[in-house]
Amino acid sequence: MEGRPAHVWYVTVDCRDPAALAGFWSQVLGLPVKGRFGANFVMLDRSAEDAVALAFQRVPEPKVVKNRAHMDLRLDDLEAVTALVEELGGARLADHEEEGFRWRVMRDPEGNEFCLMPSGQDG
Secondary structure: OOOOOOOOOEEEEEEOOHHHHHHHHHHHHOOOEEEEEOOOEEEEOOOOOOOOEEEEEEOOOOOOOOOOOOEEEEEOOHHHHHHHHHHOOOEEEEEEEEOOEEEEEEEOOOOOEEEEEEOOOOO
């Protein structure tokens, strides 16, 4: 096996309403919806050919506990992206700062946590 044995192609988020949640993330990330498999699976386009893409898959059960994995979004304007997320039905949960590194924990409309991380920080 040369090079990397594998790479992350899609991260799939379990949810109640794939179309609605894909619409939220499409607007937050500025990426169009790439495709659908019926009403149960929606994929966003990639930002680059080898970039990780997001997909949303219908599941019958609601989210109950904190995510075991989450996305960290790098951005230029923390307040503008926070306002966009809130306009689209997301919520701000908490702000953190540790050793000069800061981030904001947010929640999407189905309760999945993610972090907003201002650019200019190495991490």
